[in-house]
Structures are given as structure tokens and as C-alpha cells.
Amino acid sequence: MSSFPIIQATDLKRSFHEAGRELHVLRGVDLSLNQGEWLSILGRSGSGKSTLLHLLGGLDRPTSGSVVFDGTDIFTLSGGSLDRYRNEHAGFVFQFYHLLPELSALENVLVGSMLGSSIFSWPGRRKQARQTAVEMLDRVGLADRLTHRPAKLSGGERQRVAIARALVNRPSVLLADEPTGNLDADTAGSILDLFRSLHKDGQTIAMVTHDQTVAKAGDRVVTLTKGRLAAD
Amino acid sequence: MYKLLLISKYLRRKLAPLFAALAVTICTAMVIIVASVMGGFLELMQTTAKQLTPDVVVQSPSLTGIEGYEQIVEALGKRPEVAIATSAIEYPATVTIGTSTAPVKVIGVLPKQYNQVVPYNETLMWDAHDLIDGEPVAVSPEERRLIELAYDLRGAGETLTTPEGFKTFDMAGDGPSAVVGVAVNPYQWRLPDGSYAFDRSIANIPITVPNKINPIKLALPIFSPSGDPIDAVQLRIPAVNEFKTGYYEIDRNVIFVPLDWLQKSLKMQAIDEYTDFDELTGEGGERITRPARATHVYVKAADGVSDARLHAACEAVVDDFLMENPATLIQVMTWEDVHGTLLGAVKNEKGMVTFLFVIISIVAIIMVATTFYMIVLEKTRDIGVLRAIGAPATGVLNLFVTYGLAIGLIGAGLGVWLAWFTVTNLNNLQDALHQRLPTLIGTVVIALLLSLSIAIGTAVANRKRDFSLGAGIVLFLGVFVGLMAITFYAFPAIHLPVISGYDGKFGWLMWDPQLYFFEKIPDQVNWTEVFFIWLGAVVSSVLGAVIPAVIAARLNPVEALRYE
Numbered sequence: 001m002s003s004f005p006i007i008q009a010t011d012l013k014r015s016f017h018e019a020g021r022e023l024h025v026l027r028g029v030d031l032s033l034n035q036g037e038w039l040s041i042l043g044r045s046g047s048g049k050s051t052l053l054h055l056l057g058g059l060d061r062p063t064s065g066s067v068v069f070d071g072t073d074i075f076t077l078s079g080g081s082l083d084r085y086r087n088e089h090a091g092f093v094f095q096f097y098h099l100l101p102e103l104s105a106l107e108n109v110l111v112g113s114m115l116g117s118s119i120f121s122w123p124g125r126r127k128q129a130r131q132t133a134v135e136m137l138d139r140v141g142l143a144d145r146l147t148h149r150p151a152k153l154s155g156g157e158r159q160r161v162a163i164a165r166a167l168v169n170r171p172s173v174l175l176a177d178e179p180t181g182n183l184d185a186d187t188a189g190s191i192l193d194l195f196r197s198l199h200k201d202g203q204t205i206a207m208v209t210h211d212q213t214v215a216k217a218g219d220r221v222v223t224l225t226k227g228r229l230a231a232d
Numbered sequence: 233m234y235k236l237l238l239i240s241k242y243l244r245r246k247l248a249p250l251f252a253a254l255a256v257t258i259c260t261a262m263v264i265i266v267a268s269v270m271g272g273f274l275e276l277m278q279t280t281a282k283q284l285t286p287d288v289v290v291q292s293p294s295l296t297g298i299e300g301y302e303q304i305v306e307a308l309g310k311r312p313e314v315a316i317a318t319s320a321i322e323y324p325a326t327v328t329i330g331t332s333t334a335p336v337k338v339i340g341v342l343p344k345q346y347n348q349v350v351p352y353n354e355t356l357m358w359d360a361h362d363l364i365d366g367e368p369v370a371v372s373p374e375e376r377r378l379i380e381l382a383y384d385l386r387g388a389g390e391t392l393t394t395p396e397g398f399k400t401f402d403m404a405g406d407g408p409s410a411v412v413g414v415a416v417n418p419y420q421w422r423l424p425d426g427s428y429a430f431d432r433s434i435a436n437i438p439i440t441v442p443n444k445i446n447p448i449k450l451a452l453p454i455f456s457p458s459g460d461p462i463d464a465v466q467l468r469i470p471a472v473n474e475f476k477t478g479y480y481e482i483d484r485n486v487i488f489v490p491l492d493w494l495q496k497s498l499k500m501q502a503i504d505e506y507t508d509f510d511e512l513t514g515e516g517g518e519r520i521t522r523p524a525r526a527t528h529v530y531v532k533a534a535d536g537v538s539d540a541r542l543h544a545a546c547e548a549v550v551d552d553f554l555m556e557n558p559a560t561l562i563q564v565m566t567w568e569d570v571h572g573t574l575l576g577a578v579k580n581e582k583g584m585v586t587f588l589f590v591i592i593s594i595v596a597i598i599m600v601a602t603t604f605y606m607i608v609l610e611k612t613r614d615i616g617v618l619r620a621i622g623a624p625a626t627g628v629l630n631l632f633v634t635y636g637l638a639i640g641l642i643g644a645g646l647g648v649w650l651a652w653f654t655v656t657n658l659n660n661l662q663d664a665l666h667q668r669l670p671t672l673i674g675t676v677v678i679a680l681l682l683s684l685s686i687a688i689g690t691a692v693a694n695r696k697r698d699f700s701l702g703a704g705i706v707l708f709l710g711v712f713v714g715l716m717a718i719t720f721y722a723f724p725a726i727h728l729p730v731i732s733g734y735d736g737k738f739g740w741l742m743w744d745p746q747l748y749f750f751e752k753i754p755d756q757v758n759w760t761e762v763f764f765i766w767l768g769a770v771v772s773s774v775l776g777a778v779i780p781a782v783i784a785a786r787l788n789p790v791e792a793l794r795y796e
Binding site for chain 1: 238618621624788789790793
């Protein structure tokens, strides 16, 4: 199934200044993520796996190194282009869902589509965008929860909404940060089933987890230890 | 587009923006109310002060007056800027009415000309009719209406006649007569509603005005043309009418009399003199005629001529006059200069009060900024999420600035409405506070209880614990304003059992018309001022949101996502 690398990270380093000393979180990570691949990044808490995921998604900038997507180092892009990269090519799923509490499930998914639209262009796109958002919620099994706000949804349902939001712009890669970390075993299993289904349909996935069982759901597992990849 | 969606949700589902909008509403309303009332007060003062004050006054600072003033009147009459110029004497005196003596200013005028310079006839209080025993009896317009109704004259298609001559003292009968300011007569009372009593039924009042039988007594000092005090005169003159401008300083201090009568009484008419006359030998000397003197020349501007232009024209005429009469002292003043002290004080007061409320409004801006900062803190994780799904930093900045704009538009819009409602109902509110305070308080309490009952009932029916306080406040305001409107517009309609019984026993008089210049509180809104205050409130709200918005835009998305 794997073919060509969709994302290529080279010598990624990221350090933070904390309490007067430098904390090296990533110490030079080389990683490639192939088209259609489900890559699991395994590591303990504080190993730098979330930081790595944020760098792959352009949410954070490295101290040094590069992340090449579609032939371009995303960190050489302008702020606006990097925002567009996140909106169109990287779909984030977080451990704590991070839904916008004032919006319904449908609106949470639609926000991703709205980001690229102005008040003038939106009326022309609204019908298609809404249909896509409904399809995404249907895909994750929440067709009957469109108008529910996050507070009225269970943990598993919230994560499904978050996955639908991440997928609404049909991103090149789904970046999942401990997507089952906050769920009970049964619900976590159903979320992994959803990921399997998405992967089967060709979705490229990079998933961060501390759980070996969950990590094994992916095609390939790499382990991050003390800021370095231990196995690839 | 996502910004509009989020703003509409934040506005409807959060209390903080509601309170921020409420702060903007109250501040906007406060500034508009203060500016409107003070501005209305100033305008009313200007209108009433202007009523009997000419556009421009050419005056002598000395009581000896201007010798040859006719020359100035004639020269002014030829200027295109001047509609009419007329002479007058303004003179200090004491007036004795009954047993009361008080200082006043006696003004000698030529009534017909004076009435062309200012709307003098419109200020006269009393009309007359010859209904009773053929004697002219003075009545006020209200008395006239009542008499007409009592005699069913209106039913017969008739109204009382108004002999034109009665209005002006020079035609009031034989001999000179006076028209006195309505507040000059100490036996005439200003009633609680601000009107003046003219009660013929009170027999022990020694003097009422108009009264041609019991003259008023005036005492005036007399000066020679060179300024030496040479005599004092006591004059008796019947008062035939009263005038009322509403400007207390004028109504309390001024008595109008005919110019020629005053001029003769003060020995200011043209007189013959001998120059270089030797009193011992009785020889020598040349007979000359010294021209008549007047202290003032009143000037009315021609149509379309500004006060400033007229002032300049008068200055030019006076300059020419002074070339020929260099020893004369003459001042040229616009009507605003004449009343400068009082009008200036009110202007200053308006400026100061508005400034104070602007400072209070700055507190509101800080409050809006604080509210926004709290909103940004509360929304930190949302900002991280938005950045993670591709929202640009400028988008986040715009989101919160637009949010501030929305709050400003809603708050300032409501503030304008609240101010308009309050200002245009100030006199009703005054009546309600004074005469129906218990009912007013009862209405508010009932509105509060009613809205809370609806709020709690709705919450219970929907099995919600977190009933929106905002909805409750809006509900309360709606019920309150509705009941207030009923209270104001159908005043007697509100009747609260028991509570209404205490109406009249308790009350707060916000504006006592018995003491003040005007009977009514100014209730006009200046929409130009309102526009700028509204604009200021909206801009302030946006400014209050800018710093928190910049903070939000500069947040590191990863840190924002981890924010607890």
C-alpha cells in the first residue's frame, strides 16, 4: 500500500527554554511518512512525540531541521501559506478533542470549511460544505447528533466529531495525538476501528500514542525515546 | 465567515459580552442624557436671553449716555447689514410696589421700534377684553380660555377681543405707563408648576399688576451731561402689563417705560445752554443746544446677516462717530456678549459635566478591555484549536476586534435608544418620581418579580440548572420598559392596590420649577451630538478589544492548546 513519502522530516530539533535552562525535546529526528501509510509514533510521556506531531503539522516551528511536504520545506512558507497548509493538508485530532463548546457538532465540523471562505464567497460554497460536513459526521457515525453541542455528547462522540472536523477538508495526512488516550477501552476500540476504516480508504495517518496495543494498529511503529527515534 | 459564526454564538451564549454591552449602553446613555439636558438648558437660556436682547447693542458704559445718539441711529439705518436701529435708555432705579422696595433696571424704549428689534409683544403676559362693565380687564391666555368657556363664547362662535393698544404702554390710556417683569412684583407668586398667580380674589394684596389705579414708584439718580450727580427723582407710573421671557435675570429686574418720558424725567432730552456765560456780570455767552442723550442703541440684523458681520458694521459706524466726538465712550456688544457671563458659565458647566461623564466612560472602556481580556483567557484553548485547523493570526485578531465592534454596536445602539427614551420622557419621569413614586417603585418590583418568575419557570420547564442570566436581564428590561411606557403614556392607568394610596405622600422633586428658570426640563435630543457620542462609544469598544485581540493573535497555538 505504501508508495512515495508524503512528508519527509530531516534532522528535526526542537528545544525550549525553561527555568533558565535549555530543554532539548527533539534531538534530531529523521522520519518519512508515505502516502496511504498509518504510522504509529510510540513513546513515553515527555518523549517529544506530541512536539514531533505539531512540527509535522506546521503548528510549531523547529529549532532546526526541515519538514518537506510536496517538495517544499513547510517552514520556509510564509505565515499565511503555513496556515493554509494546516487547513488543507493536515488534519489534527487531539487527545482532549478540543471542540468549540458554543458550536454544535455540525458547526464544529463546518468551521474547518469556513476558514477558507469570506463572507462573500461563503453563500456559494455553503450548501456543498454543509453536505460534506454531514457526510463526514455520517461517516463517523454521528448523523443523528448534528445539532448537539459538545457538552451533550459522550467522550467517544466528541472524538468522532473531532475526527470529522479533521477530515472535512480531505487532508493529505491525519495527525492524531493520543486519540484514544482519554477514552475507555470499548470506546477507544471503536475509534481505532474508525481509523482502520479511514486507512483502508487510503487516508494517510500519523498517530502518536504511549500505548503499545494502540500503536500496533498502525502499519509501522516508530519509538521516540529522549528526543530520538529508536526504531524506524 | 467563521468569525461571524463564532461572534454570534459568543454573543448569545456568554454573559460576559452581555455585561460589556450593558456597560457601553449605560455610558452611552449617560453621556447623551447629560449632553442633551445641559445642551437643551443652554439652548433654552440662549433663546430666552435672546428674546428681549437685540442682535447688537451699541451702549455707553456711563449713565450720562451718548450725546447725539440720533446720529448713530441714522447712520446705522443706512447700513445694508442693519434692518432697524432704535434708541433706548437703560437705567438703574429702585421700584416700590406696595411696601416693598427693590433695585431694578428701568428701560426706556420706543415700543413700536423696539417690537421690530425684538419680539417684545410676544412676551407680554396679559391680554384684555371689555366684557365686564365696559372696563378693560387683563387676563392671561389661560384665563381667557376659561372665561370664553364659562360664558360659552366658543359655543357661540365668538372669542374675546384683544384691544391692540392695551398691549403697549404708550397707548394704554392717558399718560405714561410701565410694563414690569413678571418676577418684579413681590406680591405675585411663582407657583409649584412654574406659573405665576394673578389672583384677584386675594383682597389683601395691595398691588397687582396690571393695575392702572395703584401706580408703582420709581426712584432714579440724575446726572449732568458731564457726569456729576445733580438730583434724584421719584416717579409714579401705572403698571399696565407684565412681560415674561422665562429668563429670571430679566424677568426679575427689568421694567419697561416710554423712552421720551424717561428721557425727560432724567433730564436727558435736548437742552439749551450758554457757553462762557459770566454769572457775575450776566454778560457774554453763546446759546447752544445740547443734543438729547440715550444710553443704548438697539440694532437688529438684516436678513442673512450674521451677528459678527453686524457687529463689524456697528463698529464702523461707531468709529466714524467717535472721530467727531472723541470724548465719548461707546461699546459695541453682540447679544451673546451681553449675556456672556451666565451663558459662558452654563457652557462651561456643560463642558465640565460632559467631560466628567467622558471620564466615567473611559472607565467603561477599561471595563470592556478587562471583559475582553477575560474572554480571551477563557477562549485561549479555542484560539489554539482555530490556529490548529488553519485560522491565521490576523483572523484571530479580526475575530476579537469584530467581537468588540459587535458589542459596541449593540451597546451603543441600545444606549442611544435608552437616552432618547429617557430624555424625551424626563418630564414624565419627573412627574412620576414626584407624584407617583410608590407606584413607580411598585411597578419596578412587580416587573422584577414577574420576569424572575418567567425566568425560573422557563428554567424549571426545560429542566435546566443554568438558566441564562442574560435572558433574565433582557426579559426584565423588556417588562420594565413596557410597564414604564404604560406608566408614562397612560399615567392614571397604573393602579396598584394599597401602593397607589401612598402616591403624593412620598415623592422626589428632581427639578423644582418654582425655584428654577424654566418650568420644564429640556427634553430635546441633538442628533448630531448623538451620532458623535454613538461613534465614540463604538470606537471605544473596538479600542477596548484591540489589546486583548492582539494578545490572542500572538498566542503560540501549541501553548494555547495546552492552556488550563
